[in-house]
Amino acid sequence: MATFSAWLFILDGIGMIAFMMFYRGRSAFVDATATGGKGIMAGTAAFACFWIAIWALAHAPIALVAALRETSVLFSLLLARVFLSEKITGKRALFACVTFSGIVVLRGI
Structure with missing residues (x-):
């Protein structure tokens, strides 16, 4: 379950980075560095919530x-x-x- 969730988030992240590069170019990464800590916290929370939901679906x-x-x-x-x-x-x-x-x-x- 954790492996599935991790790969899903990794591949989703690659897709988001590609979209950012296409849509806004390098400026998107400059803007993202200003809120990097919040983004990492939000991503970690999203991963944890998704993993819990997958675990629950397997057990309930x-x-x-x-x-x-x-x-x-x-x-x-x-x-x-x-x-x-x-x-x-x-x-x-x-x-x-x-x-x-x-x-x-x-x-x-």
Whole structure:
């Protein structure tokens, strides 16, 4: 599982670097060095979260894992509101309700 996740992130990273070079040239790397530490932390967190999801899918019922994974959408909406002062528009609230309904259906509550 860890090997699959690592290769996925490595190949994804190579694709992102190629896109950066094509789209913005060398200036993209100059801009990226200013936020390198944050990028490494974000990449490490993303890798850990993905690995945990893959592990969970191998050890638990898929419907349970899917329902739990979808809660991340709701948590990200909440975190964006609290820490980034994002506005929760009617459209976002609607889709949060749809997501929550899907979680309830998947969980069988």
